[in-house]
Amino acid sequence: MEYEAVIGLEIHVELLTESKMFCDSTTRFGEEPNTQVCPVCLGMPGTLPVINKKAIEQTVKTGLALNCDIALFSQFHRKNYFYPDMPKNYQISQYDLPLASGGYVEVEMEEEGYTTTVGITRVHLEEDTGKLVHVGGAGRIAGAEYSLVDFNRAGVPLMEIVTEPDMRIPVEAKAFAQKLRAIIQSLGVSDVSMEKGSMRLDVNCSVRPKGVEEFGVKTEIKNLNSFRSLERGLAYEIKRQIEAVEAGEEIVQETRHWDETTGRTSTLRTKEYAHDYRYFPDPDLVPMELDPAWIEEITSTLPELPDERRRRFMEEYGLPSHDATLLTATKASADFYEEAVSLGANAKNVSNWMIVELASYLNAENLEIDECAVTPRHIAELVKMIDAGTISGKIAKDIFGEMFETGKLPSIIVEERGLIQISDESEIAAIVEAVIEENPKSVEDYRGGKQQALGFLVGQVMRLTKGRANPALVNKLLKEKLS
Amino acid sequence: MAISIKDVEHIAWLARLALTHEEKEKFAGQLSNILEHAGKISELNLKNVAPTSHAVPVSNVFRDDVSGPCLEQDEALANAPKREDGGFVVPKIVGEPAAM
Numbered sequence: 001m002e003y004e005a006v007i008g009l010e011i012h013v014e015l016l017t018e019s020k021m022f023c024d025s026t027t028r029f030g031e032e033p034n035t036q037v038c039p040v041c042l043g044m045p046g047t048l049p050v051i052n053k054k055a056i057e058q059t060v061k062t063g064l065a066l067n068c069d070i071a072l073f074s075q076f077h078r079k080n081y082f083y084p085d086m087p088k089n090y091q092i093s094q095y096d097l098p099l100a101s102g103g104y105v106e107v108e109m110e111e112e113g114y115t116t117t118v119g120i121t122r123v124h125l126e127e128d129t130g131k132l133v134h135v136g137g138a139g140r141i142a143g144a145e146y147s148l149v150d151f152n153r154a155g156v157p158l159m160e161i162v163t164e165p166d167m168r169i170p171v172e173a174k175a176f177a178q179k180l181r182a183i184i185q186s187l188g189v190s191d192v193s194m195e196k197g198s199m200r201l202d203v204n205c206s207v208r209p210k211g212v213e214e215f216g217v218k219t220e221i222k223n224l225n226s227f228r229s230l231e232r233g234l235a236y237e238i239k240r241q242i243e244a245v246e247a248g249e250e251i252v253q254e255t256r257h258w259d260e261t262t263g264r265t266s267t268l269r270t271k272e273y274a275h276d277y278r279y280f281p282d283p284d285l286v287p288m289e290l291d292p293a294w295i296e297e298i299t300s301t302l303p304e305l306p307d308e309r310r311r312r313f314m315e316e317y318g319l320p321s322h323d324a325t326l327l328t329a330t331k332a333s334a335d336f337y338e339e340a341v342s343l344g345a346n347a348k349n350v351s352n353w354m355i356v357e358l359a360s361y362l363n364a365e366n367l368e369i370d371e372c373a374v375t376p377r378h379i380a381e382l383v384k385m386i387d388a389g390t391i392s393g394k395i396a397k398d399i400f401g402e403m404f405e406t407g408k409l410p411s412i413i414v415e416e417r418g419l420i421q422i423s424d425e426s427e428i429a430a431i432v433e434a435v436i437e438e439n440p441k442s443v444e445d446y447r448g449g450k451q452q453a454l455g456f457l458v459g460q461v462m463r464l465t466k467g468r469a470n471p472a473l474v475n476k477l478l479k480e481k482l483s
Numbered sequence: 484m485a486i487s488i489k490d491v492e493h494i495a496w497l498a499r500l501a502l503t504h505e506e507k508e509k510f511a512g513q514l515s516n517i518l519e520h521a522g523k524i525s526e527l528n529l530k531n532v533a534p535t536s537h538a539v540p541v542s543n544v545f546r547d548d549v550s551g552p553c554l555e556q557d558e559a560l561a562n563a564p565k566r567e568d569g570g571f572v573v574p575k576i577v578g579e580p581a582a583m
Contacts, residue, residue: 024550037559038552051546056545147576
């Protein structure tokens with residue numbers, strides 16, 4: 001039987017504010033434990049939380065960018081649970097009156113050649129939890145002897161975005177998460193770093209026989225710390241569920257933990273995570289009645305979003321959809337591109353060097369575009385040198401590694417290594433003649449109609465000039481002399 | 484609505500309370516009485532009354548995003564029964580429920 005998966009995401013995003021959600025403690029990351037705290041975020045008796053207006057604004061902004069309706073009446077609830085990551089034994093969150101709901105995001109599946117729409121159920125605001133360090137049991141909660149709590153992160157504004165179960169394959173979930181990250185980056189409301197934990201993914205997933213409308217029993221996967229984990233974890237879980245269903249086993253609704261090293265998901269002990277939160281309106285926080293004029297004002301400050309930027313890249317720079325999608329996948333990459341083009345390099349050629357060569361180096365080194373030694377100036381210079389005929393594309397490829405490694409400008413590397421392209425016709429003609437002389441067999445083959453023989457002869461010229469001969473000129477001269 | 488012993492056990496577990504059998508029976512009766520009393524409200528016609536979460540007619544109490552002084556680590560940990568490496572020490576999280 002053929003099965004299909006049903007996938008929905010919950011994404012937590014830490015907002016970029018100076019102070020916490022309900023108190024004026026600082027939100028700095030990486031400080032000494034329990035130094036960014038005050039009586040409010042430590043849950044001391046008698047303290048009162050007060051809403052940070054900037055966090056509301058940032059959430060409204062996000063809601064608008066995700067095509068949501070913004071609630072004119074909204075409220076905070078208490079989510080009650082016992083777990084040492086919160087000092088109060090409840091988390092201030094939102095329940096039935098979230099700030100934004102009913103939106104959607106369009107996701108281009110560029111490689112697959114279609115566009116899919118993912119519904120946004122809701123966007124709400126809550127406070128982040130503290131950080132736990134487990135001592136003993138190899139740092140895993142299961143075998144730990146005791147744990148240490150750091151409340152620096154407790155109370156940092158945390159936005160939760162919940163999608164509809166609209167995704168069917170792991171790569172759609174990955175593409176959606178990446179698109180969402182790009183949108184939030186362009187809004188500037190979070191640094192959405194998976195590494196620093198300011199963007200966290202939880203996934204719900206079930207399987208059903210293809211054609212059946214009813215959902216299967218779903219599991220939740222936690223600990224997906226990268227886009228790669230998201231895709232791998234989902235692929236594993238879908239396969240596991242299909243095998244279980246085929247073997248006549250029942251899927252248990254549970255939370256599962258993804259282990260990146262073993263490439264498997266396993267049951268998290270669920271008793272401790274009983275979903276019985278007894279939400280009730282927080283009596284300390286009065287409701288929010290947002291002024292439509294304020295929402296209008298926020299709408300008018302929305303920056304150019306990835307979709308618009310992508311369309312503009314196609315129109316302004318004449319790029320194909322494929323290029324525009326890849327370049328606008330992150331704000332940093334789109335900014336990089338525009339800077340390189342603004343330095344006077346050919347728009348399509350800059351795109352090619354970014355999405356092929358630069359991307360493969362970044363991939364291999366697992367770096368982001370703004371973390372490497374190559375800057376827009378490097379790419380712009382490289383492209384201009386190729387277009388001016390100073391170096392061949394082949395030489396450009398050869399020096400890319402050194403440029404990536406050292407951050408030296410291509411003009412410097414070319415000069416140091418003496419790689420300037422030979423475009424002098426008489427100089428190349430002499431070498432072409434020598435090659436024809438030395439390879440009578442290939443010459444005969446070519447004249448006899450074997451086109452590949454020409455490639456061999458071009459290669460010989462390139463070998464003799466260490467790749468510096470202008471390839472177009474070599475081709476032209478060889479053809480002339482052989483005809 | 485009657486509260487069963489099982490309900491009491493569940494609520495007690497959520498609140499991390501260890502109750503004796505006598506207490507469970509006693510609380511089941513008391514909780515049932517409380518719910519019954521509150522249930523009287525549903526005898527009224529409340530179709531046009533919005534749910535009231537706050538008794539005061541106030542909304543939109545906000546603060547600007549400005550940070551203030553934080554506690555020193557020593558002050559923050561002053562009430563901690565046990566501390567280590569600047570953190571609050573808490574007992575084993577996953578495992579057998581601690582006796583109460």
